[in-house]
Amino acid sequence: MDKKLNWGLLSTAKINQALIRPLTASKRTRLLAVASRSLSSAESYAREWKIPRAHGSYEALLADPEIDVIYNPLPNHLHAEWSIKALRAGKHVLCEKPIALTLAEVDAMTQAAKETGKVLAEAFMYRHHPQTLKAKEIVDSGALGKIQLIKGAFTFNLTREGDIRLNKEMGGGSIWDVGCYPISFARTIVGADPLEVFGWQVTGQSGIDDSFYGQMRFESGVHAQFDSGFKSPFRTMIEIVGTEASLSIPSPFKPERNSELLLSRGDKAEKIKINGGMLYMGEVDDMCDAITQNKAPRVSLADSRGNVATILALLESARTGKPVSLAKS
Numbered sequence: 001m002d003k004k005l006n007w008g009l010l011s012t013a014k015i016n017q018a019l020i021r022p023l024t025a026s027k028r029t030r031l032l033a034v035a036s037r038s039l040s041s042a043e044s045y046a047r048e049w050k051i052p053r054a055h056g057s058y059e060a061l062l063a064d065p066e067i068d069v070i071y072n073p074l075p076n077h078l079h080a081e082w083s084i085k086a087l088r089a090g091k092h093v094l095c096e097k098p099i100a101l102t103l104a105e106v107d108a109m110t111q112a113a114k115e116t117g118k119v120l121a122e123a124f125m126y127r128h129h130p131q132t133l134k135a136k137e138i139v140d141s142g143a144l145g146k147i148q149l150i151k152g153a154f155t156f157n158l159t160r161e162g163d164i165r166l167n168k169e170m171g172g173g174s175i176w177d178v179g180c181y182p183i184s185f186a187r188t189i190v191g192a193d194p195l196e197v198f199g200w201q202v203t204g205q206s207g208i209d210d211s212f213y214g215q216m217r218f219e220s221g222v223h224a225q226f227d228s229g230f231k232s233p234f235r236t237m238i239e240i241v242g243t244e245a246s247l248s249i250p251s252p253f254k255p256e257r258n259s260e261l262l263l264s265r266g267d268k269a270e271k272i273k274i275n276g277g278m279l280y281m282g283e284v285d286d287m288c289d290a291i292t293q294n295k296a297p298r299v300s301l302a303d304s305r306g307n308v309a310t311i312l313a314l315l316e317s318a319r320t321g322k323p324v325s326l327a328k329s
C-alpha cells in the first residue's frame with residue numbers, strides 16, 4: 001500500500017466541492033490543506049469542510065512541505081501561471097479545464113512538468129468514467145460501422161452576476177467553459193485532432209461568447225457538430241452515428257452512478273447500463289496512479305494541447321467568418 005498523497009486546494013472555488021468527497025473517501029489520498037487569498041476565508045472554509053490546514057495565500061500552500069498534489073481550480077486565466085508555480089515548487093498538479101488559454105501557455109506548462117519530473121494533468125473528469133470508456137470500446141469494436149458524425153452539446157442558463165465565466169480577461173465564454181467537453185469527447189472518440197473547423201458565436205455584452213455553434217472535420221472522414229451556451233437550460237448530449245448503428249449518450253459529461261447508453265440499429269434499440277461509481281474519483285485515482293506507479297495520465301498534455309488548439313481555431317473562425325485549418329498549430 002502506497003503512502004497517502006497529501007492534497008491541497010488552491011483557492012475556495014465552488015468546484016472544490018466535487019473533489020472533497022473523493023479526496024476524503026479515497027484510501028490513497030488525504031485532503032490536508034486549503035489556501036485562499038484571504039486567511040479568514042481559508043480558515044472558515046477549512047472549518048466548514050474539516051480540512052486540517054488553512055493557508056492565507058497561494059504561495060504559502062505551495063511552500064507547505066507536506067503537500068504532494070495541488071488541485072488548481074482557479075479562474076481559467078490563472079491555470080498556467082499557478083500550475084507552473086506549483087510544479088516548480090515540487091508539487092504534482094491536477095489542473096481544471098481548460099488547462100490554459102493559449103498554446104504558448106500549454107507549452108510552458110508541459111516544459112515545467114518535464115523539467116521538474118512532476119505530474120500535470122487536466123481535470124476532465126468524464127474521461128475516466130466507465131461510460132466514456134465503454135462508448136470508446138463500442139466505437140473501436142466496429143459495432144457502429146464506419147463513424148460518420150458526432151453530435152454534442154453542453155449548455156446551461158448562467159444567471160450568477162459577476163461569474164468568472166462572463167469575464168473575457170479571465171478566459172470566460174461558453175466554448176472555454178462547456179464547449180470544451182463535446183470538443184474533447186469528439187476528439188477522444190476519433191482519436192485525433194480535426195483537420196479543419198468552422199464556428200459561429202453569439203457575443204454577449206461582456207464580449208464573451210454566450211453561445212457557440214461549431215463544426216469539425218477529421219481526416220478519417222468523421223464530421224462533428226456541437227453547441228455550447230449560457231442562455232439555454234441545462235442540456236448535455238452526445239450522439240455518435242456510424243454506417244451501421246448509432247450510439248446516444250444522454251448524460252455524457254456528468255453521468256450519474258447508474259447511467260445508460262442507447263445503441264440503435266434500424267428500428268431496434270438496446271440499452272447498455274453502466275455502473276459508474278463516484279464521478280470525480282476517476283481523476284483522483286488517475287493522478288495517484290501517475291504519481292505512485294509512474295503510469296501516463298489518461299489525459300496527456302498532448303491531448304490537452306489538441307483541445308486548446310481546436311478551441312482557439314474555432315474562436316478564430318467565428319472572428320473571421322472563415323474555416324480554419326489546424327494543420328499548422
Ligand SMILES: NC(=O)c1ccc[n+]([C@@H]2O[C@H](COP(=O)([O-])OP(=O)(O)OC[C@H]3O[C@@H](n4cnc5c(N)ncnc54)[C@H](OP(=O)(O)O)[C@@H]3O)[C@@H](O)[C@H]2O)c1
Pocket residue numbers: 011012013014015016018035036037038041073074075076078096097098123124125164177
Ligand atoms: N470539472 C468540472 O466539473 C468543473 C466544474 C466547474 C468549474 N470547473 C472549472 O473550475 C474552475 C473554477 O470554477 P468555479 O466555478 O469553481 O470558480 P469560482 O467559484 O469562481 O472560484 C474561483 C476561485 O479562484 C480564486 N480566485 C483567484 N483570483 C481570482 C480572481 N481574480 N477572481 C475571482 N476568483 C479568483 C477565488 O478563491 P479565493 O478567494 O479563495 O482565493 C475563487 O473562489 C474553472 O476553471 C472552471 O472551468 C470545472
